[in-house]
Amino acid sequence: MHALVTTMGTAGRVDQYTLDNGLRLVTAPASTGQVASVNLWYGVGSRHEVPGRTGFAHLFEHLMFQGTGNTEKGDHFDAVERLGGDINASTSTDRTNYFETVPTHALDLILWLEADRLATLREGMTQEVLDNQRDVVKNERRQRYENQPYGTALERILRLAYPVGHPYHHPTIGSMADLDAADLDYVKSFHKLHYGPDNCVLTIVSDLESADVLARVEKYFGHIPARDDIPEVPDPVLRVPMGGPVRDSVTETVPAAGVFIGFRVPAYGERGHDAAQLASAVLGQGQGSRLYRSLVVDRPIAADDGGAGADILPFRYTDSLLLVNMLAREGVDGDILEKAIREEVAKLADGIADDELERARAVLERDHLHHISSPSGLADTIGSCTQLFDDPELAFTWPRRWADITAEEVRAAAERFLVDENMLVVRFDPEAEA
Amino acid sequence: MQQTRPDLGAASSYSFPKPERVRVGNGTVVAVDLPGQQLISLRLVHPFGGAVEPLDAMGVTALTSEVLEDGPDGNSSLAPALERYGAEWVARANWDGFITGLDAPINRLGDAVGLFSDAVRRPALKADDIVRRRDQLLERFWLEAASASTLAMRSLGGQLFTGRYATPLAGGPVKLADITPERVAAFHADTIAAYAGTLVVVGDLSGVDLEELGRGVFGDTAAVPERRITEPAPPPGELPRVLVVDRPGSVQSALVIAHRAPSRSQVELPRAEGISEVLGGMFTSRLNMELRERLGYTYGAGSRFDLRRDSGVFFMSTQVEASTTAHSVTSSFEQIAKLRASGVTEDELAAVRESNIVGLPVAYSTARAVAGALVDIVVHDLPDDNVDRVRAGYEKLTAQDLNSAAVEYLRPEEAVVVVVGDAESLRGPLTETGVGPVEVRSPESLWS
Numbered sequence: 001m002h003a004l005v006t007t008m009g010t011a012g013r014v015d016q017y018t019l020d021n022g023l024r025l026v027t028a029p030a031s032t033g034q035v036a037s038v039n040l041w042y043g044v045g046s047r048h049e050v051p052g053r054t055g056f057a058h059l060f061e062h063l064m065f066q067g068t069g070n071t072e073k074g075d076h077f078d079a080v081e082r083l084g085g086d087i088n089a090s091t092s093t094d095r096t097n098y099f100e101t102v103p104t105h106a107l108d109l110i111l112w113l114e115a116d117r118l119a120t121l122r123e124g125m126t127q128e129v130l131d132n133q134r135d136v137v138k139n140e141r142r143q144r145y146e147n148q149p150y151g152t153a154l155e156r157i158l159r160l161a162y163p164v165g166h167p168y169h170h171p172t173i174g175s176m177a178d179l180d181a182a183d184l185d186y187v188k189s190f191h192k193l194h195y196g197p198d199n200c201v202l203t204i205v206s207d208l209e210s211a212d213v214l215a216r217v218e219k220y221f222g223h224i225p226a227r228d229d230i231p232e233v234p235d236p237v238l239r240v241p242m243g244g245p246v247r248d249s250v251t252e253t254v255p256a257a258g259v260f261i262g263f264r265v266p267a268y269g270e271r272g273h274d275a276a277q278l279a280s281a282v283l284g285q286g287q288g289s290r291l292y293r294s295l296v297v298d299r300p301i302a303a304d305d306g307g308a309g310a311d312i313l314p315f316r317y318t319d320s321l322l323l324v325n326m327l328a329r330e331g332v333d334g335d336i337l338e339k340a341i342r343e344e345v346a347k348l349a350d351g352i353a354d355d356e357l358e359r360a361r362a363v364l365e366r367d368h369l370h371h372i373s374s375p376s377g378l379a380d381t382i383g384s385c386t387q388l389f390d391d392p393e394l395a396f397t398w399p400r401r402w403a404d405i406t407a408e409e410v411r412a413a414a415e416r417f418l419v420d421e422n423m424l425v426v427r428f429d430p431e432a433e434a
Numbered sequence: 435m436q437q438t439r440p441d442l443g444a445a446s447s448y449s450f451p452k453p454e455r456v457r458v459g460n461g462t463v464v465a466v467d468l469p470g471q472q473l474i475s476l477r478l479v480h481p482f483g484g485a486v487e488p489l490d491a492m493g494v495t496a497l498t499s500e501v502l503e504d505g506p507d508g509n510s511s512l513a514p515a516l517e518r519y520g521a522e523w524v525a526r527a528n529w530d531g532f533i534t535g536l537d538a539p540i541n542r543l544g545d546a547v548g549l550f551s552d553a554v555r556r557p558a559l560k561a562d563d564i565v566r567r568r569d570q571l572l573e574r575f576w577l578e579a580a581s582a583s584t585l586a587m588r589s590l591g592g593q594l595f596t597g598r599y600a601t602p603l604a605g606g607p608v609k610l611a612d613i614t615p616e617r618v619a620a621f622h623a624d625t626i627a628a629y630a631g632t633l634v635v636v637g638d639l640s641g642v643d644l645e646e647l648g649r650g651v652f653g654d655t656a657a658v659p660e661r662r663i664t665e666p667a668p669p670p671g672e673l674p675r676v677l678v679v680d681r682p683g684s685v686q687s688a689l690v691i692a693h694r695a696p697s698r699s700q701v702e703l704p705r706a707e708g709i710s711e712v713l714g715g716m717f718t719s720r721l722n723m724e725l726r727e728r729l730g731y732t733y734g735a736g737s738r739f740d741l742r743r744d745s746g747v748f749f750m751s752t753q754v755e756a757s758t759t760a761h762s763v764t765s766s767f768e769q770i771a772k773l774r775a776s777g778v779t780e781d782e783l784a785a786v787r788e789s790n791i792v793g794l795p796v797a798y799s800t801a802r803a804v805a806g807a808l809v810d811i812v813v814h815d816l817p818d819d820n821v822d823r824v825r826a827g828y829e830k831l832t833a834q835d836l837n838s839a840a841v842e843y844l845r846p847e848e849a850v851v852v853v854v855g856d857a858e859s860l861r862g863p864l865t866e867t868g869v870g871p872v873e874v875r876s877p878e879s880l881w882s
Contacts, residue, residue: 034795084793135730288514
């Protein structure tokens, strides 16, 4: 019987409340004192974007720092930074989250700032900040996608994995043209449509009593009305298989051939997803993984990535993606590397040894434990488990999901999902030398 | 009902946890008990960083650090063995230290530490493994340098220093090729295997016997020798000047403006770090407010000190839309000039002070972060209450302190501007800025 790596000592000390306006609050104890981590998961992401408005959920995230009815542009960042706190936000396909970690005495101020931008953002929004943040986001796109070798890989992967019109067909960063088209009225309507307390999970990890935290949250958020209308979500159902292998081959200025391979696997939260995640760990997570042993150490034809050759891009509302990525060694042709990776993937269906599975479980558990070992990581994980599964305790018990999955189940998942008909390939090859 | 903005109450006072020091053989265990922290961070610190490498063995430290991952049995066997314990290997060579370690769940610590000691003291160091790691490291240099910001940072050393710092830490794309397996074995035998070092341990230590831990890790190794410090000389050349590292077709330019700074022991940390925070250390700092939040040229801009035992570097860095490169350079210089001429505002002083006083519980909210502070203390020979001393320095900090620091520590007249971007379109506009002479180089020519 597989034993969990460590005891999840905080489980059972999580409290969950729902305010009259629909806001869900989760409280949990922090393992170090004097800090409060606040994390808001809003149920809006790039999957809610409509054609012509790609990148908007993310651009909007930027605008949430640009002033409100009661604060000036930059106030929010300034307030947290001068407390020595951590502050940021991120947008994915499925959600947008905003988070701060501050000394405990500042919790009320953070709750006020968060409640204020939820309630009064539209009153502070101006054309000037919209124009500025549009430029900033375009530079974010340049920095992360266009000016990076292989930077467009994700965009290309999503384009192949999900059909035109599907809400996961486009990346969260959006297109330059759509960013240009954003206007002030649409910003305001987006806030009205998606930013209501009824669409938010607020998680607070601190050393305060949960009743105390609840009273403070009631004080600052209790007056904010729920949304009038719940927006329709673009249909995420996939009606036809990928029909692979599908390919996108790119020749451009890259330092080495790069191979990106993807497979559709079950949605995040399904048991099939957990089996696929174990398959990805056996295949490419850690230096004991097959891809690392075979292609970095033994042959060696792939660049040393420290054991990060495979991972899962988890989507809750549609098929997730199991992704494999390696770069070729000097003098190694992309075709050779691609063939070798595909052979390793195919071999999973021949069988997985118990000790390989044990290692894979230990790696996944370790990473999970690392994530929840900081107050902010714990708050984020609880927010995720509550928003997506309505079960905050999952943040502590998640590794149990892997405990009773057998090697045969992982093998069968590989045999079913990691096949050519369900495969996409994005290949980067360097331009031939003049 | 909507509430008015609440006033902040008083912050609780915070003290960095007092470490327990246990002398075991010729080494020292420095431990902090954080009850409830199930993940233990363990770091073994040796004072053998890249700065003390001989010039004919540049990169041996970095390569050895990589090769240890092959483990006592060789053939990349260490990480997989640790992965089975849910432990993660840490190996990091920087300019001033050679740091190895583990993050491991407390209930597997004993097993993991046994393996760790063998890996550090008795690695296989097989020639095949070393050659494979070396060749991978050499190739990785250019894979990583394909990113403009990485290339810009790596180009900096040769502009500011002669000697070891002129070549990147891992030996660059040329020097590292000369390192033989024999050289690695000799380096390891003379340093990491020979000397005890200092062991940092942080986490829930209720069931941990520190002496036993120390005995297992130190064995009969010797006490580390004293280090000698000599400040490296600058290279010749007019200052300020501009180096363009050509990256044709870049839609953004990676921009670093840097100059030399005093060493860690020479600077007054709250003054130096404080003025850097005002200029570029925070989101709300002047550079980011100007280049990002007003001009929209970038996704972010910042500044910081890199303070070493024998010298230091101050740098500002950003990545800007290609067409705004020259204006971004002049705007950055304007921000420095303004700060030097007019000093800080009361509000900026308050932000610097408060963030470094009340924010400490946030900074040290994980075992890893506390371990990082202790490693810093060991590497730089700082007192155990260093974090509290630095905080006390911030409590006393005045506007005058920061204003004098702006003049003392920000030296635009001694700066080198490194721009990685499309040279053909950048040369003209950068020359017109009048900052200084503009030189264009290909990346390949920088470390031949």
